[in-house]
Ligand SMILES: Nc1nc2c(c(=O)[nH]1)N(C=O)[C@@H](CNc1ccc(C(=O)N[C@@H](CCC(=O)O)C(=O)O)cc1)CN2
């Protein structure tokens with residue numbers, strides 16, 4: 013995949029990654045969820061008492077549900093995103109499976125009190141969805157720009173992680189002026205991978 017990226021547009025690359033994700037087995041997805049959980053739990057920023065902002069995986073996304081459960085279990089405050097019309101993200105706390113409900117666009121979202129778009133500024137670690145992450149930390153998202161906005165809100169020293177399958181960590185993705193990089197990737201096989209100069 014890495015060799016042909018430079019000639020693919022964002023939408024071509026999105027289609028390719030989504031098609032490849034649909035082919036992944038339940039076994040691979042389960043193993044990925046456990047590996048992602050263990051990699052993020054080992055970070056100092058995920059210590060008890062910290063606040064973590066994490067996407068709640070749906071469909072073929074790299075599974076963050078085991079991570080969310082384990083963080084809450086160890087006493088980390090977990091904020092989950094709520095997709096707002098217009099593309100901003102609001103946030104609410106995960107307080108167990110009963111604090112979640114099916115929402116629009118196939119998403120599962122928290123039902124507790126909404127903390128506001130700026131709540132993510134209080135996160136000690138930010139775990140972002142991505143379809144691909146490149147060597148400089150640039151990520152390809154779903155195309156709504158939600159996480160570019162979130163990444164521009166948080167302090168530059170916050171550990172920001174883009175979670176992808178191993179073969180979705182690529183040399184380069186198409187970059188536009190509004191794109192904001194993450195500081196590290198997390199993959200099931202490689203764990204937390206710090207990215208260039210971040
Ligand atoms: N699990 C998870 N939660 C997340 C994200 C994510 O990527 N994964 N987001 C990351 O940004 C935000 C939601 N982002 C969204 C971005 C675009 C569309 C959207 O316009 N969907 C179209 C296209 C079809 C599709 O992708 O299913 C649609 O539903 O009509 C929906 C949500 C917040 N929560």
Ligand SMILES: Nc1ncnc2c1ncn2[C@@H]1O[C@H](COP(=O)(O)OP(=O)(O)OP(=O)(O)O)[C@@H](O)[C@H]1O
Pocket residue numbers: 022141151152153154155156157158159160161164188190191
């Ligand atoms: N900081 C921002 N404020 C407002 N709109 C933004 C911002 N960043 C990006 N956008 C808008 O989002 C649109 C989609 O951007 P892009 O295709 O790069 O999304 P993406 O990076 O794939 O998605 P995401 O960031 O949700 O993962 C852009 O056309 C842009 O207008």
